[in-house]
Amino acid sequence: MMKRDAHIHTPFCPHGSSDAFEQYIEKAIAHGFTHISFTEHAPLPAGFIDPTPDQDSGMAHDKLDAYFTTLSDLKKQYARDITIATGLEVDYIIGYERETTQFLQTYGAQLDDAILSVHFLRFQNAYTCIDFSADEFMRFAKQIGSVQAVYDLYYETLQSSIITPLGDYKPTRIGHPTLVHKFQRAHGEVIDDDAAIQQTLQLMQQHGYELDVNSAGLAKRDCLEQYPPKPYVQYAKSLGIPLVFGSDAHTAQDLHQFYEDVFASI
Ligand code: ZN
Numbered sequence: 001m002m003k004r005d006a007h008i009h010t011p012f013c014p015h016g017s018s019d020a021f022e023q024y025i026e027k028a029i030a031h032g033f034t035h036i037s038f039t040e041h042a043p044l045p046a047g048f049i050d051p052t053p054d055q056d057s058g059m060a061h062d063k064l065d066a067y068f069t070t071l072s073d074l075k076k077q078y079a080r081d082i083t084i085a086t087g088l089e090v091d092y093i094i095g096y097e098r099e100t101t102q103f104l105q106t107y108g109a110q111l112d113d114a115i116l117s118v119h120f121l122r123f124q125n126a127y128t129c130i131d132f133s134a135d136e137f138m139r140f141a142k143q144i145g146s147v148q149a150v151y152d153l154y155y156e157t158l159q160s161s162i163i164t165p166l167g168d169y170k171p172t173r174i175g176h177p178t179l180v181h182k183f184q185r186a187h188g189e190v191i192d193d194d195a196a197i198q199q200t201l202q203l204m205q206q207h208g209y210e211l212d213v214n215s216a217g218l219a220k221r222d223c224l225e226q227y228p229p230k231p232y233v234q235y236a237k238s239l240g241i242p243l244v245f246g247s248d249a250h251t252a253q254d255l256h257q258f259y260e261d262v263f264a265s266i
């Protein structure tokens with residue numbers, strides 16, 4: 001039986017850990033996983049200035065070749081024990097569609113798997129990384145008017161990521177589509193985004209995307225919830241959307257976190 005974790009970060013992540021690929025792979029094998037995808041944050045589009053303090057949201061562009069080479073070696077090395085996919089988590093950034101398409105056109109043929117995610121929101125020509133910190137999230141909410149406004153902008157951007165063409169190598173899976181919940185316990189507001197989530201999933205179905213059923217939020221103290229929450233995973237399932245587990249691990253310790261709870265019974 002196939003057991004898969006298809007959202008895993010690597011030592012190539014500038015904000016992650018230096019845990020070695022082998023630590024992830026050997027843990028996956030030990031836990032009976034048959035398929036894993038390494039999906040490092042792709043280099044951010046040419047010309048985009050990363051708004052985070054350390055500008056470390058994406059992989060350095062000049063590391064990309066080493067990333068691909070390392071993975072192709074590991075694939076061979078572990079071929080008898082586990083199937084390893086070479087992937088990337090690609091940002092969808094409003095205003096950088098052309099650059100992102102160009103990037104995918106250049107490197108897409110080397111990918112077995114990829115995720116399209118929204119981490120950056122544009123407001124008045126400036127960008128904010130909404131999953132960076134609670135302080136940053138709250139600053140942004142103040143700037144644009146309310147927490148509700150952040151949610152609205154998030155789902156608008158997410159839906160745009162689904163419907164916008166990005167060339168032949170556009171990723172086939174949408175990453176953590178309720179990431180805007182990450183600081184829900186820090187702001188404490190109850191936002192009704194039920195319709196927005198359902199609409200988003202309907203669009204995913206219409207456009208043939210898979211869903212990243214992502215457990216990482218459960219470990220974030222201001223979130224304590226998977227992305228998307230369980231009822232929406234059931235809804236996605238009822239729509240026939242392919243469900244793909246992702247632990248979004250940035251350390252070997254976090255690999256497969258909450259797999260049983262999030263995925264084993266759906
Ligand atoms: Zn990351």
Ligand code: FE
Nearest residue numbers: 089117175176
């Ligand atoms: Fe992500």
